[in-house]
Amino acid sequence: MQDYNRAVRTVWRVTLILAVVTIIEVVGVLVYPKEEAPMLPLQLFVITLTLLKAFYIVAEFMHLKYEWKTFILTILLPCLGFLWFILAFLWDGTHWLNQRGMELYECLPGLFG
């Protein structure tokens, strides 16, 4: 019974965190002075908060935090592949752009400006 009560409290606490983080993300995007300031800080900000939300969903809602370490590693280690997956394919996109005679930082202020 005590375990049950604690688990229920945890769920509502995590719900509050997810809701507040989402509000911070949206407000951050809407109030950031995109015309004057570089976009990179804002992008790193929303990516970090998204990873934080993902952590809470996987660890608490999907309960992965409470599994055996062998199981956690079996799930998470293959996901390391995403690091190279993302890097390689964004690199590829940049290359295409350069083939078109443009530089990323000139034409995509939304990403590197």
Added chain:
Amino acid sequence: MSPFNVPWGKAMMWMFLVSDAFTFGALIISYGTIRFSNPTWPNPEKVFSAFPGLGEAYLPLMFVSLMTFILILSSVTMVRSVQEGVRNNKAGVVKWLGLTIVGGAMFLSCQAWEWTHLIMHHTTLSGNPYGPAAFGQFFFLITGFHGFHVFSGVILNIIVCTKVAKGDFEAKGYQIVENIGLYWHFVDLVWVFVFLAFYLL
């Protein structure tokens, strides 16, 4: 002896979810590739600024934030259902799973409205007023694939909820609720990244 200490149904659901994560990852990353390769790209605040019933009012990202809250809340009701299952409370499982189904249906309705609104305002697979046609193509492909997952999840939840209500799991326990719950949370997890890629960045 088990190396993992989880029931095999749950282990297999996790294996499926890892593979599905790579499917969604491939879609979202290819969106990134095409976006990086284009000199211009639509500004999401301009594209997603409408709200049902409020006509031409400029409310950037408000409707999609509401959709996000609906999906998060339906994940919460799903966790509650699993917790009631752990302590063998059949009525609790049915109640919270029922609310999860309602949340999923609400999310799908919101998505239907959003798609209709975009298509009526000329964002289609062949082009859009904001930038490269690839924007609309990836948007409909990825949110459509995600929406199909939500739809499948709602169907699974309805099936399991009906069986629980009939008392099918009274003898063997409610592990099945945890398994479909994992699938449901995964759909929420993917939405967090779709939200990042299409609406925040």
